[in-house]
Amino acid sequence: MSAFRIAAGALPLVLTVALASSAFAQQAPTPAAPKPAAPKPAAPKPAPKPAASANVATGGNPQPTLLGQYGDWGAYTASPGGSKVCFALAKPKNSKTEPPGRSRDQSYMFVSSRPADNVKNEVSVIIGYPFKTSSDATAEVGSARFAMYTQNDGAWIKNVAEEARMVDAMRKGADLTVKGTSGRGTQSTDQYSLKGLVQALDKIDQECR
Secondary structure, eight states: OOHHHHHHHHHHHHHHHHHHHHHHHTSOOOTTOOOOOOOOOOOSSOOOOOOOSSOOOOSOOOOOEEEEEETTEEEEEEOGGGOOEEEEEEOOSEEEEESTTOOOOOOEEEEEEEGGGTEEEEEEEEOSSOBOTTOEEEEEETTEEEEEEEETTEEEESSGGGHHHHHHHHHHOSEEEEEEEBTTSOEEEEEEEOTTHHHHHHHHHHHOO
16 A cells, blocks of 8 residues: 555544543443544555544544454444544453563554545554664464554554455454564564454445445
8 A cells, every 4th residue: 555545544543543542541341341543644654644642633533433342343323524434443361572561552453444535444453652763563363364564553564455355254253363573572472362353244244334
């Protein structure tokens, strides 16, 4: 994908993460509590994009709307900057670091669609720390392994041609594991449950056709 798509996608991504995170924090921990999601800038080349953190100083941020909670995934819609975004979001069920006990912010995984940009089912991760410069993260679903390029605290699938295959594997899988390395050399492993992802994706597909 082009650097333009990265730059254009990054702001809605960051904005949505911040808004969705806020919405998720306000949710009561009922069975399968909803989670926010965010679209991603993507490109096989790690072209520069703004940090995918929740720190965005921009006005007119609409609150994300929960479309439904499905298992461990929430389906949301929002309109940061006036452009409609739909996303499925989850937090990891299990996380660990090596060395143990290293502090980090909450991590999230998103599958997002931005109709205005002709973007559908982009997979992205907010890892909760700045990645090691020029390092790759990895996502594993069963026996399938996908490289993810990184910038700041965000990661996106490195080979965009594999994105559809990754989403298909996620639809069929039971869990997904993301591994990355921070700028301090901390290695993290986050395991996400994929329970409810299919229903969440179907919901955002209906909302953002």
